Structures are given as structure tokens and as C-alpha cells.
Amino acid sequence: MTGSFVTRDGSSWVPKYLTCIDAATCIGCGRCFKVCSREVMHLYGVDEAGGILGICDDEDEDFDGELNRMIMVVDQAGRCIGCGACARVCPKNCQTHLAADKVTA
Ligand code: SF4
Ligand code: SF4
Numbered sequence: 001m002t003g004s005f006v007t008r009d010g011s012s013w014v015p016k017y018l019t020c021i022d023a024a025t026c027i028g029c030g031r032c033f034k035v036c037s038r039e040v041m042h043l044y045g046v047d048e049a050g051g052i053l054g055i056c057d058d059e060d061e062d063f064d065g066e067l068n069r070m071i072m073v074v075d076q077a078g079r080c081i082g083c084g085a086c087a088r089v090c091p092k093n094c095q096t097h098l099a100a101d102k103v104t105a
Helices: 031-035 085-089
Strands: 016-021 041-046 052-055 069-074 095-099
Touching: 016 069, 016 085, 031 041, 031 085, 085 095
Parallel strands: none
Antiparallel strands: 016 095, 041 052, 041 069
């Protein structure tokens, strides 16, 4: 994806889109979700084997006792504006961001 991006004052700006989150490293702290204005990612439940159980839209959801932990998943990648706020708050450095001029789809 290519394009010319500028800030309000006309300065050059290259968005860095969130493309994925490392499921093995993410602790599901939710910090990235709280700072994102675009609902790009959501918390998902994971079982003991690392299998995704589903989205955790109810904090009491335990997926019939299968819930082992929660991780953040990039499930709406196309909504990202590449602001970088999520990267600044992640304590585990488990996010991958890609510059807009490197994104192909
Ligand atoms: S880069 Fe910005 S818009 Fe994209 S997921 Fe992170 S906080 Fe949300
Ligand atoms: S801030 Fe980092 S560790 Fe916390 S939920 Fe987001 S990606 Fe996972």
C-alpha cells in the first residue's frame, strides 16, 4: 500500500500499522486496547494447549472451564491508522508494526 501521508502542518508522516501480536509473549494486559481509538485488537481466551477459544467480551467468560489465559489478537487489522500508541504502552514488546509503504494488502 503506497500513499503520501502528512501531518496537519504538512510534515511527512509514515503510519506504522499494527500487523500482529506474538501470542506466546502477550500477557493480555489490555493496555494496547485501552489506548487504541480504532478497535483494531480484542482480548481472546486461550486454552492450555494455546488454542484460541474465542473473544472475551464478557469478563466472566471461562469457556466452560477451558480458559487458561487471555491474549490480545489483531482481528480488525484494516482499521489501524498506524498511530503507534499501542507500541508505546506494551510492556512485553510483542507487537509487530509495518510501515505503510511496506504493507502490500
Ligand atoms: S497503531 Fe494506533 S490505531 Fe493501530 S492498533 Fe495501535 S493504537 Fe490502534
Ligand atoms: S499491551 Fe502488549 S502485552 Fe499487553 S495486551 Fe497488548 S500486546 Fe499484549
